[in-house]
Amino acid sequence: MVSKGRLIVITGPSGVGKGTLVRELLQRHRELHLSVSVTTRSPRPGEVEGKHYYFVDRSRFEEMVQNGELLEWAEFAGNYYGTPLYPVQKRIEAGESVLLEIELIGARQIRERFPQAQQIFIQPPSMLELERRLRSRGQDSDEAIARRLKRAAEEINAAQEFDFELVNDDLDEALKQLENVLFAVV
Numbered sequence: 001m002v003s004k005g006r007l008i009v010i011t012g013p014s015g016v017g018k019g020t021l022v023r024e025l026l027q028r029h030r031e032l033h034l035s036v037s038v039t040t041r042s043p044r045p046g047e048v049e050g051k052h053y054y055f056v057d058r059s060r061f062e063e064m065v066q067n068g069e070l071l072e073w074a075e076f077a078g079n080y081y082g083t084p085l086y087p088v089q090k091r092i093e094a095g096e097s098v099l100l101e102i103e104l105i106g107a108r109q110i111r112e113r114f115p116q117a118q119q120i121f122i123q124p125p126s127m128l129e130l131e132r133r134l135r136s137r138g139q140d141s142d143e144a145i146a147r148r149l150k151r152a153a154e155e156i157n158a159a160q161e162f163d164f165e166l167v168n169d170d171l172d173e174a175l176k177q178l179e180n181v182l183f184a185v186v
């Protein structure tokens with residue numbers, strides 16, 4: 001990919017607050033654009049096609065992989081997730097900044113394919129608090145939460161692979177740190 005623009009990857013265990021931080025960031029920095037992923041997961045109440053995700057079935061997802069339509073993809077807790085290549089490519093070539101909110105396997109693929117990407121890992125204050133956030137969100141079954149927590153431990157073990165790490169304990173403080181990482185004058 002021609003690298004006129006900026007690609008920013010935000011990774012961290014499910015429930016750590018990536019989506020919450022990214023929502024705040026997008027409100028404050030209109031120049032940032034969030035990539036909308038494709039998934040085979042069923043929509044949660046309130047999730048809108050084309051805004052939160054593009055919801056597809058497994059055969060369509062596999063076709064997208066075969067056709068090279070995805071910049072990266074991974075299986076996570078029983079579903080496929082991937083980043084559509086074309087919209088990201090178009091924005092980066094136009095000199096714009098694109099955010100990817102993705103899990104670890106996908107972040108590793110981006111590192112291979114686009115080493116200039118800035119990679120940030122969001123840590124929870126503790127595993128207990130992570131579990132509390134997953135449960136309080138009220139969107140996943142006990143079994144799905146158990147799968148997400150197992151994966152969380154694997155992701156946290158890989159945090160040192162990332163350019164920056166920050167802890168999402170107090171939300172405002174985490175947001176400030178994220179802005180410092182993204183907009184620090186060097």
Ligand SMILES: Nc1ncnc2c1ncn2[C@@H]1O[C@H](COP(=O)(O)OP(=O)(O)OP(=O)(O)O)[C@@H](O)[C@H]1O
Nearest residue numbers: 013014015016017018019020133137168169170171
């Ligand atoms: N700093 C924080 N303190 C307390 N609760 C928080 C904080 N940040 C986020 N939360 C809450 O934690 C829950 C999970 O947050 P969110 O959905 O943003 O996580 P996520 O990392 O995007 O999860 P996923 O990867 O599964 O999409 C939400 O209910 C959110 O309101």
Ligand SMILES: Nc1nc2c(ncn2[C@@H]2O[C@H](COP(=O)(O)O)[C@@H](O)[C@H]2O)c(=O)[nH]1
Nearest residue numbers: 014037073074076081082083101102103106
């Ligand atoms: N590798 C990718 N991971 C993605 C993508 N879109 C989202 N995700 C990550 O999946 C998990 C679960 O998300 P949820 O919406 O079911 O809670 C979470 O870690 C997301 O960041 C993607 O395109 N590629």
